[in-house]
Amino acid sequence: MKKQKDHITVFEHESLRVDRGEQRLTHGQLEALQLFYGENGVPYYSLIHNGVRFNEYVGVIQVGRTVIEVLPKADKSNDAIKWRNMLITMLNAVGIFDIQAPSSSDLRLRSNSILDLYFELFIKEVEYLLHRGLVKKYRKTEGNRTALKGSIQFPKHLRQNLIHKERFYLKYTTYDKEHNLHAILYKALKLLSYINTNAQLNSRLGALLLDFPEVNDIKITEAVFDKLVYDRKSESYRNAIEIAKLILLNYHPDVHRGTNNVLALMFDMNRLWEQFVYVSLRKHKSNNTTIAAQNTKAFWKPQEGYRSKMKPDIVLNKGKEDCVVLDTKWKNINGYNPSPEDLRQMFVYMKYYGAKKVALVYPGEVSAQKSGLYYDHTSADSKDLSSEECSVISISVDKEIKAWQFKIHEQINTWCQLQELHN
Structure with missing residues (x-):
């Protein structure tokens, strides 16, 4: 891990402390993270003695002028550049950076962090709007x-x-031009000029603040964005507003000292891996295959109250004889067996969806697959095996995103065909 001025790079599940390690937090930064954690906690990290331990969330947490970049990792490599680029391309593949306006056509994904990338996206969108002419x-x-x-x-x-x-x-x-769309963008520009640590963006932010009309300050809440209505003239604002929303709602000022404000832009890697596998399968699917993500099915109803539901990650050919259920997990199991909880979950999916086969899909250092049979729960002899099968599919990470997506499709498709031949 390489330390730069005002920039700390760690990988998921690693720790930062004030009293040990090559990279350390200051006491002020730790206090800011503790205050941000609060009584209810945040999912991004856990508090430990004299530090924090990051969870399965990745992205950026900026504390004052220091950017803490948390990267994913599914192998033994500590190559920050590799995993930073991988994270950015995964986010782009699932549509997080799917900005279609001409202003982003030449965007270079070479930023120092996800935070810089978001800032640059926002700046380019506002520059595009100013070039077109702000709406009244x-x-x-x-x-x-x-x-x-x-x-x-x-x-x-x-x-x-x-x-x-x-x-x-x-x-x-x-x-x-005095309306909420401009008030939101102006507030975001003012915030970026205050918290931005990338010197290359400073001049562009300054130029935008000079050219952008000053508008009345508004209090930013979720409700402000919920009330926005886009029409033919203002539809071009949607991308910039969405990025401004992400930045403004995730900014937590330090009300005590004013020096260790916190901005957190973090992504759940389990959810991102699920979406990435889903879009990769959709990209290469055949015409006779259907794919559903996060399909919900009720499985228990109390006499009073709400039903309980299950939601597998991906269902192929739902309702058909060749139905297959996939559940994605962002962790490298290194050849070990899945957890009993994951195997029990897959057994329930098989029963309730009438699935022919089920599989757990993991990232890995090498591509591999193995299958196992559930014990026959209807047999008097607890040693009897059933024909109900759950597979484990590990897919190695590829530096080229398109090659990785094709590998995901090819390996899962090959597994499906092998199961058909086997049966």
Whole structure:
């Protein structure tokens, strides 16, 4: 692991401490992470003595001016460049960076971290909007005017204009650039100019703040974004707003000292691996194959209350004789058996989906597969095996994302065909 100025790179499940290790947290940074963790905790890391241990979430946590980059790892390699590029290309493959506007057509995925990539994406989107011309919207407002245009608000007019007979206190409609879309973008630009640590982006941020119209400050909450409505003129704002939402809602200012603010942009690797396997299978699927992700099925109902449901990661050919259920796990089991919990889960999926075969899909250093039979639970002899089979598929990581996606398709497709021949 290589330490740079204001930049720490670790891998998932590794730790950072204040009292040991090549890379260390300052006491102020640890305190900021402890405050961010709070009483209810966050899924990104766990608190340990004098430090934190990262979980299966990857991405970036910025504490003050220090960027802590957490990378995935499914082999023994400590090559940060390899895994940073792998993470970025995986995110791009599943659509996290699927920005279709012309402004991102020449985007170079060579940033120092995911955070830099998000910042650059946002800057390019706002530059694109300014180049096209910012849209105006109608808004209702009120105030004193010298021309009678709108409806007079008599109580306020009498209070404010007893002396100034030339003025009218009116409620009227204005057509200008003062609206929530611009307020959100301006607030995000101001925040980025404050927290950005990439010197290459500073001049572009400064130019945008000079060119962007100043608008009234608004309090950012989830509800602000929920109320946004896009039309033909404002649809081009969607990408920039989505990135601004991610940045603004994940920013946690340090209210005590103001020096160790926290911005967390983290991704669940289990969820990302599941989506990556799904889009890889869809990319190469045949016409006679159906693929469903996160398909929900009820399996228990109490006399009162809500039903319990199961949700396998991927179901191939649901409802057909050749139905197959796949469950993805982002961990390298190194040739060992899956956990009993995972095997029991796959057995339930097989029963409730009427699946011909089920398999657990892992990343690995080498591609391999093995199968095992469940014991016959209907037999009086507990030593009897059934014909119900669960397979374990490990898929080696490839540096080229397209080659890796094809490898995923080919290995799972070959496994499916082998099971058909076997039966």
